[in-house]
Amino acid sequence: MHKPSIGKIIGIAFFVIIAITVFPAVTMLLWNWLIPTLFSGPVITYWQALGLIVLAKILFSSGPGGCRSDRHSHSAPWKAHLRHKMELKHNQEIPADEVDSSKPADTENE
8 A cells, every 4th residue: 555645635635624614604604694594493503504614514424434434334244135025915916806806886787
């Protein structure tokens, strides 16, 4: 594995600083433009907007590491089990008395 270049590290650090500065400001502006008018909600500050972003990250994050494919790979066994149960249910024979009762009433008189 190779070491990342100093330029790449500086670029990533610059992006992180810009993101931490811009995202809360945009969130604050959008909130203060929409929420008080639409829902009679409060006006928020920059730091409250930053707190909202952190809270949203905590609540809606996929967990440590943030890799969504890991989260979905754990659900595969129950999905396979459910798919198997659905196939068994839909491949069962319909009893004859249920088939006869499912005919429309007007066809029975013909």
